[in-house]
Amino acid sequence: MKICSDVDGVILNYILGFIEFTQKEKIPYSHDPELWGVIRNFPDNFEVRNRFHAGDSLRNLKYFDGSLEILNLLARSHELHLVTALEPEQTQKRVENLESVNYTTLQCVGHLRKEQIIVKEIQPDVMIEDSPELIESFCNAGLYVIYPDWEPYTKGMDRYATPFSHWQEVPDLLKKAS
Numbered sequence: 001m002k003i004c005s006d007v008d009g010v011i012l013n014y015i016l017g018f019i020e021f022t023q024k025e026k027i028p029y030s031h032d033p034e035l036w037g038v039i040r041n042f043p044d045n046f047e048v049r050n051r052f053h054a055g056d057s058l059r060n061l062k063y064f065d066g067s068l069e070i071l072n073l074l075a076r077s078h079e080l081h082l083v084t085a086l087e088p089e090q091t092q093k094r095v096e097n098l099e100s101v102n103y104t105t106l107q108c109v110g111h112l113r114k115e116q117i118i119v120k121e122i123q124p125d126v127m128i129e130d131s132p133e134l135i136e137s138f139c140n141a142g143l144y145v146i147y148p149d150w151e152p153y154t155k156g157m158d159r160y161a162t163p164f165s166h167w168q169e170v171p172d173l174l175k176k177a178s
């Protein structure tokens with residue numbers, strides 16, 4: 001089976017990494033867990049994002065509970081493709097952060113190309129994604145989609161896709177895709 005997974009919000013905790021960055025840099029910030037994405041409402045969102053991505057945070061994002069173990073278990077018998085909307089320039093940091101994962105391919109493709117690459121090129125049997133907008137698009141494109149439901153911003157996405165609350169549940173959900 002061909003498994004494709006997003007990275008931030010699914011495998012790595014980008015939100016926590018960003019919150020820790022703002023604390024370290026003393027940047028006032030309050031996170032709204034109802035909304036997908038973290039960098040908003042700053043006088044200059046691009047500047048904040050560039051600072052966050054320029055430092056070491058991006059090499060050291062924490063794994064969600066069970067994600068590393070379950071991905072490596074799945075990688076023993078399936079293709080595992082990781083696609084992230086990070087810009088291609090961030091590939092090295094992402095590779096370092098994910099060096100313990102036995103993936104088949106890893107691509108940092110930028111926000112604009114992500115959907116197209118997954119739907120047209122990878123064509124996975126199952127897609128793991130957390131962005132509400134992309135969950136909907138991937139389902140509309142005919143993909144079987146599962147999503148982590150531990151953040152409130154995915155509320156209501158069970159209209160389109162199948163939720164999981166812990167990575168331990170994922171192997172059983174994949175049986176439905178084969």
Ligand SMILES: [Mg+2]
Binds near residue numbers: 006007009129130
């Ligand atoms: Mg994501």
